[in-house]
Amino acid sequence: MMDNNDMMMNDDRQVRKLTTYLEKNFHNVSFDFSQYPGFNSALNIERLLLLNLSKLIYFIENNQWLPFAISLLYLIIVVCWIPRLMRNRQPYRLNDVLSFWNLTMSLFSIVGTFRILPELIFMIQNYGLFQSICDDRYIDDPRYFLWMSLHRISRIFELLTSVIIVLNKQKLLSIHWIYHIISLCYSWQMLDMPSNSRWLICTDFLVHSFMYLYFAMKSSTPNQLPWILPMVITLLQILQAIICLLTEWVNIWYPQQVCHKQKYLSIIGFLIYGLFFIWLIHLFIEKYLPKTDYQTNEEMKKNE
Template identity: 30%
Template structure:
């Protein structure tokens, strides 16, 4: 832990910003919005329950209907989420690098950023975006595309945990937010290009799934760091319950994405070879 605590980036006053924060970001009342949100974070369970009902109800309604094409809406949808994720990645990475540079890596993991103006805004927007992302499934249902367990399970659990994490200012959620936004900026860009009708190498989809698996492994690593810090009696916005909750989620994601990777990119090729 002492080695990790000592990790610091070169000492500069400010981490350069690729896109400087806008005035509305810097003036965001992060603490005030958080107080409002904390009293309502349980709404995520209601939204998630409604999502599950609509998903499976929608599949039933679409059973005897022709699929919708929705090419233009799908391009716009994915492009919008890609841009949102990219800007969020830039904001969160700058905030986390700033903390790591001046206070060390462990403090960047263990100090919450949800009440800081710019980072707090993006953590809040990220939490709200988990409701918006339910729309991904609507496109699958309306286009009559396969809906696997991993897809809707991931959407539901991520939504509820993200709202819980932000409401309770669980410190590593800043990293969880940044990692998810980074992966989504690549993923939604890929989906947007494909929806526009361009053919892309199959290897790109493998890379995206590999990034998702790496994200889950990194999440488990951060959980270990936070738990070790807490166990050492050092200050950390974390608890044993947070550890159980986050580890269960990330471990299940890791196993499911790993299985998805195996089934999607190796099982079919193995069957072809046997034939």
Template identity: 30%
Template sequence: MNLNHTIFLSFKIRSEYQEAYDFEIYDVPKSLVYFSKYRSVLYGAIGVYLAFILLGQRWMRNRSPYGLNTALVFWNAGLAIFSIVSTIRGLPETIYLLSKPNGIYSIICEHDAHNYATAFWGLMFALSKFVELGDTVFIVLRKQRLIFLHWYHHITVLLLSWFGYEFADTFAHLYVVNTFVHSFMYTYYALRALKIKIPRRVAMLMTILQISQMVLYCFVNLYSLFEIGQGRPCNREASFLYGILLIIASYFVLFVNFFVRAYLRPSKTKTQ
């Protein structure tokens, strides 16, 4: 059990800004221990994912692509609904913390206020990153172009989400930023799967939202480093913090590069 696990045991999980439903109340410290104990599940899933990409693309090489449109509609609609609900249930804590006099510091560095609803949907958020690996299954079976950004993003987000939950990192307060973006993103994908024509500028907006998310997350981690450098307590694992910053900075570079190549440079082929 690491330091943040011990801190979590002493929390009074608050409910004045949001009441949790019965199914949202669970043994939070025990779940943190399980994440630490069963890391092999994380690494095994990543191994299977990479093997599927390699073997799946080889297997599909001389086969016709599968349609899977109906399945894709339900898949994206399901993830959109999950993202919307997660955002709605996690947002009250974010608003509560930001409304405090030292709101930015509270939401990034402190564990003094937490809610079972937010904790539960934070857990669901971490586990949903396993489910989202299924996005790649559709790409491979439909023989669409699988770019580096896609599979790199899926693997590293899964890693960050798992360890963020395991370490009870305060950064997890802001999972609602990701679910907010995904609410729009998966809704957009579901509409596309339904063959609804959507203006190109909407696709551009989805990428801009992703880039904006990376800018915000970079700020959060740089702010954490600043507070630690000033000697103020910040309940974040320093080694994890540097890892997050490095990965998110790489996201920023990759998403900006994708945006430039897909929308700003003229191309003879349609970007998928």
């Protein structure tokens, strides 16, 4: 029979080395990816960024004011000023630019999904569903930390979508710009890699992969796309909100010694995802469910 030491050695080989974000040293990154979950390679651009991973993380940690400043400028210039400026102007007809940008964001999200998802599956298989939400230990794969950081940076570049939309004189939905501002500011507050970040970021990458692909298709063709596509996207966003709500609730319910996340972040996150869940449900009912006679009559009165 195996003694305790042998069992511990086998467990170590199976689980691999796990460490916390704060204990990581990103100054000497190894390119031996065969020991990590997922693909055993990295893109050339990833290798270049990995050489500067410590600088990237240092930049995020020491510029927590940046998303708030950018959000304020975004609100003043993109949401308020440019629509007024374009009121008496012709649209710039940037559909091709919008299509290319959405396709770029979709490809970015797809690669991010393939980097983040294997670690989530690894945690569920080896530690269980509860620990995948509550345990803030992360696999040593530097690509994982790179894409966690790039996810935060990408929140800034997502704002460019709104710029193209308003220059096209298309309607900028309230849920669109409010979501961008809140998600940008909230994502930069999770610098200590809280326990449920793997769920929040993985679901975000996954849903954005489909969402931006649909937007790219929509802006690249004058033809009407099947009505089922936007409905599926909205359902995916609702599912994402439910998953994020559940993970935030788990972190609120259990003590911080069990779920390694600061309570105020979980409470803020729960309120944010609760707001968007209600908003998305309202949007889904309004756009995709059959309207009653009363609702139809009310709309007719408004149009008179």
